[in-house]
Amino acid sequence: MAPTIRLTVPGTLRYRAIAVRVVAEAARLVSGSAQRDPDDPLSNDVRHPFDTAVVSAFMEIFNNVAIHAYKRKGGGSIEIAITPLERELVIEVRDTGSPFDIDEVAPLPAELDADALPEGGMGIHIAKTMLDEMTYEPGPPNLWRLRKRLAANQAAGAGRS
Amino acid sequence: MPTPYDVQRTDRETTLVIRGSLDINTAPTLAEEIDRIIASKPPKVAVDLAALDLIDSSGVAALVKLYKGIRGTGGAIQIVNARDQPLAIFKLLRMDKVFNL
Numbered sequence: 001m002a003p004t005i006r007l008t009v010p011g012t013l014r015y016r017a018i019a020v021r022v023v024a025e026a027a028r029l030v031s032g033s034a035q036r037d038p039d040d041p042l043s044n045d046v047r048h049p050f051d052t053a054v055v056s057a058f059m060e061i062f063n064n065v066a067i068h069a070y071k072r073k074g075g076g077s078i079e080i081a082i083t084p085l086e087r088e089l090v091i092e093v094r095d096t097g098s099p100f101d102i103d104e105v106a107p108l109p110a111e112l113d114a115d116a117l118p119e120g121g122m123g124i125h126i127a128k129t130m131l132d133e134m135t136y137e138p139g140p141p142n143l144w145r146l147r148k149r150l151a152a153n154q155a156a157g158a159g160r161s
Numbered sequence: 162m163p164t165p166y167d168v169q170r171t172d173r174e175t176t177l178v179i180r181g182s183l184d185i186n187t188a189p190t191l192a193e194e195i196d197r198i199i200a201s202k203p204p205k206v207a208v209d210l211a212a213l214d215l216i217d218s219s220g221v222a223a224l225v226k227l228y229k230g231i232r233g234t235g236g237a238i239q240i241v242n243a244r245d246q247p248l249a250i251f252k253l254l255r256m257d258k259v260f261n262l
Binding site for chain 1: 182184188200215217218219221222225226228229232244245249250253254255256258259261
C-alpha cells in the first residue's frame with residue numbers, strides 16, 4: 001500500500017499556503033517534475049500540467065472549505081490525506097463544518113464574451129475540470145475526494161528543464 | 162499578506178505588474194488598487210503577468226473586475242505575458258480568447 005501523507009491545519013485561509021505547498025510537492029512525486037530553482041524551495045513553481053491540475057484544484061477546494069464550511073471563522077480543522085501512487089494522486093480533504101450544496105453550483109456561461117465574464121462561482125468548475133474524478137460527501141465530516149491521473153504523454157521527467 | 166504588485170502611470174497608460182500568487186488571500190489587497198485604477202479612468206491599461214506564478218478563482222475575479230471596469234469607462238485593457246498555471250486557468254475558463262492571451 002502506498003504511503004499516505006497526512007496534514008491537519010486549522011480551517012482558515014491563514015494556513016492555505018502551507019497546505020498548497022505540501023500538495024505541490026506531493027504532485028511532483030508523481031509527475032517527476034523538478035523545481036525551476038532548487039535553491040528556492042519556497043517558490044511557487046508550478047509548471048508541469050499534472051502539478052498545475054492538482055494544485056489548481058486543491059486551492060479551490062481549500063478555499064471552499066474555509067469559506068463555506070467554516071464561514072471564514074475557522075473553529076475546526078482541515079484534514080488532508082495525500083496518497084501519491086505510481087501514476088496518480090489521490091487527495092482526501094475532510095472538515096467538520098457546514099455541508100456544501102454542490103448541486104447549487106451554476107455552470108459557466110455557454111458563450112463567454114467580454115460582457116459575460118463571470119466574477120464568481122468559478123472555483124468548483126476549475127477543480128472539477130482539472131481533475132479526473134472529484135466527489136463530495138456531506139458529513140460530518142464532509143469529504144472531498146480528488147483524483148488526478150498522470151497522462152501517458154506526461155511521463156516522469158517531462159516537466160524537467 | 163500583500164500582493165506583490167507595482168503600478169506605473171503615465172499620461173497615456175497605466176501598467177499593473179503582478180507577481181507571485183494572486184489568490185483568495187492576496188486578491189483583496191489588489192482589489193483596492195484596482196478600484197483606484199478604475200476610478201482614475203485611464204485611457205489604456207496593461208496588466209503584465211510575466212511574474213505571476215499562481216492564480217485561483219479569486220485572483221481571476223479580481224482581474225475580471227479590472228477588465229470590466231476599464232472597458233466600462235471607455236478605456237482599453239490588455240492582459241499580457243500569462244504563462245504556466247495562470248495561463249492554464251484562463252484557458253480552462255475560456256477567458257484566454259476574451260483576453261487575447
